[in-house]
Amino acid sequence: MTSDNQASELENVEAVPGSPKQDPILKIDNIVRSFGGLRAVDVDHLEVQRGIITAFIGPNGAGKTTLFNLITGFDKPDSGKWTFHQLSNKESWTTNLSGLRPHQIANKGMVRTFQLTKSLAKMTVIDNMLLGAAEQKGESLRNALLPSRWQKQEKQILKRAEDLLERFKLSHMRDEYAATLSGGQRKLLEMARALMSEPKLILLDEPMAGVNPVLVESLLVHIENLRDEGVSVLFIEHDMDAIMGISDWIVVLAEGQVIAEGTPSDVSKNPAVIDAYLGSEIAEELKDV
Amino acid sequence: MGKRLRLLSGFLILVFGLLMVLPALASADTDDELTIRGTVRVGREVIPDAKVIVSNAQNIEVGSVVTGEDGKWEIPIPGLGEYTVVLAGPLPEGVSVRDGASDQITVFVEEYRSKAVGFQLIGEDQKPILEIRPTWERLLNRMVSGLKVGLLVALASIGLSLIFGVTGLVNFAHSEMVAFGAVIALLLESTVGLNGALFPLAVILAVLAGGGLGFGLERGIFGPLRRRKMTNISLMVVSIGLAFLMRYLILIYHGAEPETFESFRIQSGVSLGPIELPAKDYFIIGIAFTTLLMVGLLLQRTKLGTSMRAVSDNPALAESSGIDVNRTIMWVWILGSALASLGGTMIGLTQVVEWQMGEKILLLIFAAVTLGGLGTAFGAMVGGLAIGFASETSTFWLDNDLKFLIALAVMIVILLVRPRGILGVRERLG
Amino acid sequence: MMLMNLFAEIDVSKLFGLALRTSISVQAATFALAAVGLNLHYGYTGLLNFGVVAFMAAGAYGMAIFFTQGWLGGSILLAIASGVVFAVVIALSIGLPSLRLRADYLALTTIAIAEVLRISFRSQRLLDLTGGPFGLPSIEDRNANVSFADVITVDWNPIKEGNYGAWFLEFDEKTLWVMIIGWSLVSLASLLIWGLMRSPWGRVIKAIREDEDAARALGKNVFSYKLQSLIIGGVIASFAGIVRAFDMGFVETQQFRPQTTFFIWTVLILGGAASIWGPIIGSMTFWFVIIFSEELLRQMVDSGWIPDAILQSNDIASVRMILMGIMLATLMIWRPQGLVGKKEEAQIDIR
Ligand SMILES: Nc1ncnc2c1ncn2[C@@H]1O[C@H](COP(=O)(O)OP(=O)(O)OP(=O)(O)O)[C@@H](O)[C@H]1O
Numbered sequence A: 001m002t003s004d005n006q007a008s009e010l011e012n013v014e015a016v017p018g019s020p021k022q023d024p025i026l027k028i029d030n031i032v033r034s035f036g037g038l039r040a041v042d043v044d045h046l047e048v049q050r051g052i053i054t055a056f057i058g059p060n061g062a063g064k065t066t067l068f069n070l071i072t073g074f075d076k077p078d079s080g081k082w083t084f085h086q087l088s089n090k091e092s093w094t095t096n097l098s099g100l101r102p103h104q105i106a107n108k109g110m111v112r113t114f115q116l117t118k119s120l121a122k123m124t125v126i127d128n129m130l131l132g133a134a135e136q137k138g139e140s141l142r143n144a145l146l147p148s149r150w151q152k153q154e155k156q157i158l159k160r161a162e163d164l165l166e167r168f169k170l171s172h173m174r175d176e177y178a179a180t181l182s183g184g185q186r187k188l189l190e191m192a193r194a195l196m197s198e199p200k201l202i203l204l205d206e207p208m209a210g211v212n213p214v215l216v217e218s219l220l221v222h223i224e225n226l227r228d229e230g231v232s233v234l235f236i237e238h239d240m241d242a243i244m245g246i247s248d249w250i251v252v253l254a255e256g257q258v259i260a261e262g263t264p265s266d267v268s269k270n271p272a273v274i275d276a277y278l279g280s281e282i283a284e285e286l287k288d289v
Numbered sequence B: 001m002g003k004r005l006r007l008l009s010g011f012l013i014l015v016f017g018l019l020m021v022l023p024a025l026a027s028a029d030t031d032d033e034l035t036i037r038g039t040v041r042v043g044r045e046v047i048p049d050a051k052v053i054v055s056n057a058q059n060i061e062v063g064s065v066v067t068g069e070d071g072k073w074e075i076p077i078p079g080l081g082e083y084t085v086v087l088a089g090p091l092p093e094g095v096s097v098r099d100g101a102s103d104q105i106t107v108f109v110e111e112y113r114s115k116a117v118g119f120q121l122i123g124e125d126q127k128p129i130l131e132i133r134p135t136w137e138r139l140l141n142r143m144v145s146g147l148k149v150g151l152l153v154a155l156a157s158i159g160l161s162l163i164f165g166v167t168g169l170v171n172f173a174h175s176e177m178v179a180f181g182a183v184i185a186l187l188l189e190s191t192v193g194l195n196g197a198l199f200p201l202a203v204i205l206a207v208l209a210g211g212g213l214g215f216g217l218e219r220g221i222f223g224p225l226r227r228r229k230m231t232n233i234s235l236m237v238v239s240i241g242l243a244f245l246m247r248y249l250i251l252i253y254h255g256a257e258p259e260t261f262e263s264f265r266i267q268s269g270v271s272l273g274p275i276e277l278p279a280k281d282y283f284i285i286g287i288a289f290t291t292l293l294m295v296g297l298l299l300q301r302t303k304l305g306t307s308m309r310a311v312s313d314n315p316a317l318a319e320s321s322g323i324d325v326n327r328t329i330m331w332v333w334i335l336g337s338a339l340a341s342l343g344g345t346m347i348g349l350t351q352v353v354e355w356q357m358g359e360k361i362l363l364l365i366f367a368a369v370t371l372g373g374l375g376t377a378f379g380a381m382v383g384g385l386a387i388g389f390a391s392e393t394s395t396f397w398l399d400n401d402l403k404f405l406i407a408l409a410v411m412i413v414i415l416l417v418r419p420r421g422i423l424g425v426r427e428r429l430g
Numbered sequence C: 001m002m003l004m005n006l007f008a009e010i011d012v013s014k015l016f017g018l019a020l021r022t023s024i025s026v027q028a029a030t031f032a033l034a035a036v037g038l039n040l041h042y043g044y045t046g047l048l049n050f051g052v053v054a055f056m057a058a059g060a061y062g063m064a065i066f067f068t069q070g071w072l073g074g075s076i077l078l079a080i081a082s083g084v085v086f087a088v089v090i091a092l093s094i095g096l097p098s099l100r101l102r103a104d105y106l107a108l109t110t111i112a113i114a115e116v117l118r119i120s121f122r123s124q125r126l127l128d129l130t131g132g133p134f135g136l137p138s139i140e141d142r143n144a145n146v147s148f149a150d151v152i153t154v155d156w157n158p159i160k161e162g163n164y165g166a167w168f169l170e171f172d173e174k175t176l177w178v179m180i181i182g183w184s185l186v187s188l189a190s191l192l193i194w195g196l197m198r199s200p201w202g203r204v205i206k207a208i209r210e211d212e213d214a215a216r217a218l219g220k221n222v223f224s225y226k227l228q229s230l231i232i233g234g235v236i237a238s239f240a241g242i243v244r245a246f247d248m249g250f251v252e253t254q255q256f257r258p259q260t261t262f263f264i265w266t267v268l269i270l271g272g273a274a275s276i277w278g279p280i281i282g283s284m285t286f287w288f289v290i291i292f293s294e295e296l297l298r299q300m301v302d303s304g305w306i307p308d309a310i311l312q313s314n315d316i317a318s319v320r321m322i323l324m325g326i327m328l329a330t331l332m333i334w335r336p337q338g339l340v341g342k343k344e345e346a347q348i349d350i351r
């Protein structure tokens, strides 16, 4: 289900681990993280293409979440370097992300969600959303006590938040505490909240886990819409139907290493992938694709 | 009967054996009045007719006196505690307090023994009097007494660490178990009359009572609250409330005066090579050491110990591998509290029994446990030894009132450098 | 019959009078003020600060040392400012190294730092500066009735000498003036917190309490916000220490034992954490309950209603601490939101 011109650039990309992309938004080099004797992540080189949906798949414990943690600054790698590539008005520039702290990375335009949702339970849904917006004047102590300085911006943010809630079918919960949401709704809220900051690249850790099938459908549509609006999406998922359905590119991790990447059809034919999943249901699913 | 069990009971017998020797060490108490005394002098010359005032920690004067012909003075004090001695003078022409010294000296009277206080004075034409050189013998004695304090802090710390390990609770009320044990033993000794040859019985009963209290707290308060899914932070606040409740109940029913076990009040030192300690101290070291060995053995070699360590490591995994988690937690409370009670009676034996015992040892215990790593019993033992030893030995160089600073500084540094404790692991983020 | 007897013995007017008097006293105001500071730390930001008393001590000692040393001409306003600066320094030295710690470790660190401060103030080595165990002003000054408080309570006191009010609520001009200062500061601080917490800044602060990783993932500099919270709350608490020093006329390390921290915790939990009125209602109620029950017990003991074997009149001071302990524990279990807090915001699960 590849769409628009961005994805078409992928046709020329070789389906091998670490293959260079034509217009990468994120480049990762030699990133290693071990826990005791276990090398949870050990990736030589990886590039993520701008403007498409990239999926990370791999068996449980493959190191997907750990890799997310590393590149978003929530965990420190033993070694490694990664850079963010931005583009505006045909001008491009590179930002080094390694060594930055999580909030700095988020402010560069790379925002993540968590596998175990982190909805701010004792805040209302709308407050959760408002928090997501970046560069708020009223968030600095200097302006906090002077509403005149931030009220205008706050109104705009509020408008955007309400629109997003509408899109994610959460409007009716607007003033409820986030604690009252169901597990699936929290996933939605977390994703909507991340979108409030208008990220360039959004990293979603298992956004569909625990969400009921009806909502999954609409979630998938949201993700595709995001891509069509120009946001690059990187997401971890176990649900093979969803992955094969919407992703433009798939990166396969096993035991901390990238063992394969390619379009959905490349990957499903790749014997190394089948091997990694050997014996699991997913291996069966892959064969079916 | 397994080899381990035999070993364990061997140790148990040893501890009881040691306890049985205690009565032999009881010495008749001389009914000396507790005083602070000294001689006001500059060099060899004594200074008569100078006024000395002693006031207590609340700045209330407890007595004053004028030095005699021999420069000597002595002022009775009502009990143990902190006092400030002021040299009010007048001093002869040309005599003054040496630079860096003061005419006000704060002393801590910790034992039922007259406390000597000297002011550092110099005359016009005199060089400052050389202080008595610290000899290696004095240092050695400090270190042995540091070892004693360390062992006792270790005894008191294990429970806190184990309870944190199996439940995640930082129990602020733990140190009150120390006071509880000591007070119960004192009560049994003085009121029930378990003194002299019967004294070991008082200690044993106090330890059992401590275990019982631990059982009661887990059964009656913390177990049910845990099952109500109260968070550990909330439970920590509950334990703070409980600590105050216990501490001030002890104050009401034990009284504000520090007391000592009558049969062990004043003891002259017994020399062992260069070491000179009151006889009871050797036995306290022996009992504490043997008990710690036993606890180590219990944890390493028995089924109960293994399950304690397993629950501490990963409660869910322990549960699924057939360990009765709640029962294990219960035993941890019982064991930890009993050990704290034992520590308390031993501390009462070397120092005094008072209602503030718990408050005083609380931060030492916290320091010990953080040093060793929250949640591990062996960490608590090592940490306790280190903290007790370091703070006690430091008084050789530092003022007595600064010894707590050592412990607190160690604790702060450890928390900052290795916040997850020496043996702790980083939490996962998903 | 027995009950009638009891009522005849109890002086109801005194019972309520004393309790009411204390609930609006300077004491209550300083506890409320410190609780406002703690509320920002714990109620809103989720910082388990068990060293509130360190900030109070910093304020009081900073002010008293500066004044008694006569630095820069010994102006009282500069002295107060230096107390506040000292509190900021304490906040930075607690915060910079330890704000990254887990909640319960932060609790241990803060309680330890507060004790380090208190023991240092008490040390012989600082006798000339802090007065060691005697505190400030020196014994001689105190005997001569000279205090740093005089400028505030006498020279700058706009209220004419005399007694005001009636019944148990009669205050002399000094007490009344310090009461006015104290409660004004409480109102000011509460207003400040109210303003801050309805701003986007406050929203970030609450988010940090809920889940700091979520706040980080959204680009908020959690460490910096925590430090700001620690400093603002610390400065508010330092004013509590300063006002208290003006009320008592002296500072002493005894005033800053860890138990004072837990009194303030009880006040906050009782009133309701994460609410603007919580600290105020909490402090007034706390002192009312404490003094009421102490006085009731005292009268019952004195009239022989409670036999000596159970309680003697000199034990009654301890009852205050026991009540505090019971309140803290039971509130935490059955009413974590306190009197006026929101139930939904009350359950603490900081990690
Ligand atoms: N903090 C940690 N300490 C020790 N080991 C860890 C830690 N975090 C992750 N690991 C280990 O690293 C490996 C990779 O874990 P990770 O969570 O990244 O897997 P994953 O691919 O996200 O799996 P899943 O699909 O189940 O979410 C696992 O073996 C895990 O046990």
Ligand SMILES: [Mg+2]
Pocket: A064, A065, A066, A115
């Ligand atoms: Mg994962």
